Amino acid sequence: xxxxxxxxxxxxxxxxxxxxxxxxxxxxxxxxxxxxxxxxxxxxxxxxxxxxxxxxxxxxxxxxxxxxxxxxxxxxxxxxxxxxxxxxxxxxxxxxxxxxxxxxxxxxxxxxxxxxxxxxxxxxxxxxxxxxxxxxxxxxxxxxxxxxxxxxxxxxxxxxxxxxxxxxxxxxxxxxxxxxxxxxxxxxxxxxxxxxxxxxxxxxxxxxxxxxxxxxxxxxxxxxxxxxxxxxxxxxxxxxxxxxxxxxxxxxxxxxxxxxxxxxxxxxxxxxxxxxxxxxxxxxxxxxxxxxxxxxxxxxxxxxxxxxxxxxxxxxxxxxxxxxxxxxxxxxxxxxxxxxxxxxxxxxxxxxxxxxxxxxxxxxxxxxxxxxxxxxxxxxxxxxxxxxxxxxxxxxxxxxxxxxxxxxxxxxxxxxxxxxxxxxxxxxxxxxxxxxxxxxxxxxxxxxxxxxxxx
Amino acid sequence: xxxxxxxxxxxxxxxxxxxxxxxxxxxxxxxxxxxxxxxxxxxxxxxxxxxxxxxxxxxxxxxxxxxxxxxxxxxxxxxxxxxxxxxxxxxxxxxxxxxxxxxxxxxxxxxxxxxxxxxxxxxxxxxxxxxxxxxxxxxxxxxxxxxxxxxxxxxxxxxxxxxxxxxxxxxxxxxxxxxxxxxxxxxxxxxxxxxxxxxxxxxxxxxxxxxxxxxxxxxxxxxxxxxxxxxxxxxxxxxxxxxxxxxxxxxxxxxxxxxxxxxxxxxxxxxxxxxxxxxxxxxxxxxxxxxxxxxxxxxxxxxxxxxxxxxxxxxxxxxxxxxxxxxxxxxxxxxxxxxxxxxxxxxxxxxxxxxxxxxxxxxxxxxxxxxxxxxxxxxxxxxxxxxxxxxxxxxxxxxxxxxxxxxxxxxxxxxxxxxxxxxxxxxxxxxxxxxxxxxxxx
Numbered sequence: 001x002x003x004x005x006x007x008x009x010x011x012x013x014x015x016x017x018x019x020x021x022x023x024x025x026x027x028x029x030x031x032x033x034x035x036x037x038x039x040x041x042x043x044x045x046x047x048x049x050x051x052x053x054x055x056x057x058x059x060x061x062x063x064x065x066x067x068x069x070x071x072x073x074x075x076x077x078x079x080x081x082x083x084x085x086x087x088x089x090x091x092x093x094x095x096x097x098x099x100x101x102x103x104x105x106x107x108x109x110x111x112x113x114x115x116x117x118x119x120x121x122x123x124x125x126x127x128x129x130x131x132x133x134x135x136x137x138x139x140x141x142x143x144x145x146x147x148x149x150x151x152x153x154x155x156x157x158x159x160x161x162x163x164x165x166x167x168x169x170x171x172x173x174x175x176x177x178x179x180x181x182x183x184x185x186x187x188x189x190x191x192x193x194x195x196x197x198x199x200x201x202x203x204x205x206x207x208x209x210x211x212x213x214x215x216x217x218x219x220x221x222x223x224x225x226x227x228x229x230x231x232x233x234x235x236x237x238x239x240x241x242x243x244x245x246x247x248x249x250x251x252x253x254x255x256x257x258x259x260x261x262x263x264x265x266x267x268x269x270x271x272x273x274x275x276x277x278x279x280x281x282x283x284x285x286x287x288x289x290x291x292x293x294x295x296x297x298x299x300x301x302x303x304x305x306x307x308x309x310x311x312x313x314x315x316x317x318x319x320x321x322x323x324x325x326x327x328x329x330x331x332x333x334x335x336x337x338x339x340x341x342x343x344x345x346x347x348x349x350x351x352x353x354x355x356x357x358x359x360x361x362x363x364x365x366x367x368x369x370x371x372x373x374x375x376x377x378x379x380x381x382x383x384x385x386x387x388x389x390x391x392x393x394x395x396x397x398x399x400x401x402x403x404x405x406x407x408x409x410x411x412x413x414x415x416x417x418x419x420x421x422x423x424x425x426x427x428x429x430x431x432x433x434x435x436x437x438x439x440x441x442x443x444x445x446x447x448x449x450x451x452x453x454x455x
Numbered sequence: 456x457x458x459x460x461x462x463x464x465x466x467x468x469x470x471x472x473x474x475x476x477x478x479x480x481x482x483x484x485x486x487x488x489x490x491x492x493x494x495x496x497x498x499x500x501x502x503x504x505x506x507x508x509x510x511x512x513x514x515x516x517x518x519x520x521x522x523x524x525x526x527x528x529x530x531x532x533x534x535x536x537x538x539x540x541x542x543x544x545x546x547x548x549x550x551x552x553x554x555x556x557x558x559x560x561x562x563x564x565x566x567x568x569x570x571x572x573x574x575x576x577x578x579x580x581x582x583x584x585x586x587x588x589x590x591x592x593x594x595x596x597x598x599x600x601x602x603x604x605x606x607x608x609x610x611x612x613x614x615x616x617x618x619x620x621x622x623x624x625x626x627x628x629x630x631x632x633x634x635x636x637x638x639x640x641x642x643x644x645x646x647x648x649x650x651x652x653x654x655x656x657x658x659x660x661x662x663x664x665x666x667x668x669x670x671x672x673x674x675x676x677x678x679x680x681x682x683x684x685x686x687x688x689x690x691x692x693x694x695x696x697x698x699x700x701x702x703x704x705x706x707x708x709x710x711x712x713x714x715x716x717x718x719x720x721x722x723x724x725x726x727x728x729x730x731x732x733x734x735x736x737x738x739x740x741x742x743x744x745x746x747x748x749x750x751x752x753x754x755x756x757x758x759x760x761x762x763x764x765x766x767x768x769x770x771x772x773x774x775x776x777x778x779x780x781x782x783x784x785x786x787x788x789x790x791x792x793x794x795x796x797x798x799x800x801x802x803x804x805x806x807x808x809x810x811x812x813x814x815x816x817x818x819x820x821x822x823x824x825x826x827x828x829x830x831x832x833x834x835x836x837x838x839x840x841x842x843x844x845x846x847x848x849x850x851x852x853x854x855x856x857x858x859x860x861x862x863x864x865x866x867x868x869x870x871x872x873x874x875x876x877x878x879x880x881x882x883x884x885x886x887x888x889x890x891x892x893x894x895x896x897x
Binding site for chain 1: 473475484485568596599600601602603604605606607608609610611613614615636637641644645740743747749764767768769770771772773853855861862863864865867
């Protein structure tokens with residue numbers, strides 16, 4: 001479909017479009033410089049025209065999350081997808097997949113209609129504990145990681161526990177403390193040629209940020225427990241780390257029954273810690289810190305901050321601290337709408353290596369969301385405008401047309417890193433110790449999943 | 456996706472080295488095939504269940520072939536008549552169109568693509584869908600909803616569980632290689648001597664073969680199961696509490712473990728499954744205060760986990776799905792009465808195996824038409840109005856199945872078959888009923 005979006009206020013802050021009026025041309029699923037003829041013209045006078053959103057921490061498809069549906073904490077797949085599309089998001093990234101569960105996560109993501117997806121491979125350092133001990137083995141560890149990324153069709157590597165810890169006395173000599181693993185992980189990131197995501201933990205934020213540019217700190221919110229942690233997080237970001245906010249909710253939900261899933265790490269996966277009002281307050285301070293820090297927007301966890309609550313969080317960030325918060329907020333500032341777009345579109349796309357998303361320049365994917373802009377700058381007005389995009393275009397096709405859903409949701413794909421390395425000795429050894437044959441780890445075998453490589 | 460006999464023969468002869476077995480929920484993936492002239496002659500690492508499916512033999516009587524039909528069958532004046540798939544599917548569509556209360560039963564022995572097709576068909580027909588192992592799994596999910604879930608992958612259990620309890624479960628009959636691959640004899644990362652590093656307890660109402668494996672075997676009466684679980688929980692909460700000998704023994708057994716796993720089998724459905732699951736979940740919660748202890752159901756059907764995963768994902772609950780009009784809710788935790796039904800489509804199950812003679816007589820008297828999709832003859836197909844023979848899912852046609860810890864696998868289905876797959880039949884049925892179903896992977 002050839003489409004012209006006419007007279008809208010264009011927001012692509014990285015390329016200097018901060019809301020000036022202009023036209024946008026879409027053809028064959030891409031943004032193009034100009035079109036002489038169009039199948040449809042959308043008159044967008046007064047509407048904000050933005051790239052479609054990208055959620056870095058969807059958390060809707062992780063293994064074991066199906067149980068959360070019993071308590072109503074996670075809606076059915078189709079409802080999740082529609083919520084995201086309504087908000088103007090067309091891309092979800094799932095951080096919680098492991099070697100064993102990658103196929104599961106991909107299949108769950110494939111069941112979300114209309115939204116593109118990708119995963120991070122969460123790597124368990126226990127699998128390479130002895131190899132991490134000696135520096136000369138690190139290239140082999142990186143090569144094994146590269147192979148696993150390809151095997152599980154993941155975009156990047158994530159480490160949830162950047163240390164090695166064993167309860168078993170016999171294995172104590174294999175433990176590795178956080179300060180010892182960080183330089184090794186930085187070296188592995190260098191070999192991989194991409195940032196390594198570390199799940200933000202309070203103890204991590206208190207470490208000296210050596211080789212910070214090698215890392216992305218995922219979900220900062222729940223780790224920022226005090227001013228010390230906040231200062232630590234800022235230090236990491238100033239030294240070159242990227243991060244995402246992992247903004248905890250303002251109002252806590254009631255405590256659910258226990259849920260405990262053992263994936264072979266030092267601690268089982270349980271309910272995300274709900275955070276405290278202090279977490280919430282400090283994370284907002286981090287969000288309002290100088291705009292040149294590479295901190296993308298994300299919610300703490302879908303179970304704590306479901307996507308439907310994002311507009312409320314955005315509205316609060318857009319309108320600033322307000323009168324009710326403390327005097328220490330005096331120097332704080334509010335986000336501009338351009339900044340919101342940068343943090344929910346451009347920065348996530350950069351982190352995931354998606355060059356053709358997150359902006360509106362020719363060649364980018366035709367993934368565009370159009371919003372009403374509020375007449376007055378109040379939280380309620382922003383929340384209302386951002387809760388439902390007026391138009392949503394995905395792959396050049398209109399999904400939401402003047403608030404109305406089109407009948408069919410557009411096709412979708414799962415994005416993965418285009419690479420096809422051979423397994424090395426370490427990779428083969430790790431595969432050999434699974435409870436199934438190594439070839440079963442290859443998720444590409446599933447013929448019902450639609451893939452698209454990222455180069 | 457289905458392969459011609461020639462293609463499949465070539466695959467068997469030249470390419471397939473290993474195979475995932477759809478014999479039970481273990482989905483063992485270390486089977487090695489040997490074929491001569493395209494015919495399967497030998498399979499290594501297979502259990503009796505797998506062999507029965509691969510070679511078409513009876514489970515308990517090796518060398519006795521299981522009957523397979525070469526064509527669909529219609530019952531005409533009490534006799535079977537071979538017909539084409541088109542005729543059989545048209546007749547099935549007529550029956551389903553005429554019926555007001557439709558039940559789709561079984562489902563847990565279908566692959567995931569077929570399960571999804573059955574769910575869409577049920578929605579279109581406004582039918583009720585009931586998985587065969589609902590009596591075991593519904594109370595599991597209900598107790599989890601109330602008391603919590605304590606789970607792990609089989610990988611972790613293999614690596615760490617030094618204390619394993621089978622409650623109302625006989626894996627030698629339900630999931631034969633579960634003991635070897637994951638729970639008892641398997642060598643794990645922290646249990647390198649396999650069975651020597653583990654201790655096994657069995658709680659059952661009958662003596663079973665598991666006695667040979669168990670360090671502690673507790674034979675109890677069905678009515679005492681809940682009390683036993685509650686007593687053990689009380690012992691952990693207040694060690695001085697009064698309790699039976701059996702409870703003391705079991706509590707002591709559990710106390711000695713560093714990492715435990717409790718597998719609960721179909722045996723619990725012969726008593727009060729709901730209260731027992733609740734008591735066991737509370738016990739697991741108490742045990743988890745001091746050590747990791749997982750609690751898992753042990754369903755036998757090869758893709759039971761696939762069904763529950765599907766309905767949780769698509770509908771948000773794991774119960775029986777009820778799309779029948781006029782219902783106040785679209786789900787149900789209990790089995791429905793077949794007396795309510797006008798037509799029953801059985802796919803991926805053999806429900807009549809569990810019926811008593813009076814129940815069978817009542818079914819026969821009501822003349823409820825049964826449409827049965829099955830690769831082999833079974834008790835249910837003996838009562839069918841229409842038999843739709845299908846290719847064995849995962850062996851003769853590719854399918855996706857979820858292992859009992861909910862990890863999915865692609866079963867590549869390299870063996871030859873002239874039969875349609877479950878998905879193809881359900882899709883064709885949908886087309887005859889007037890809507891175009893899209894089956895992924897096909």
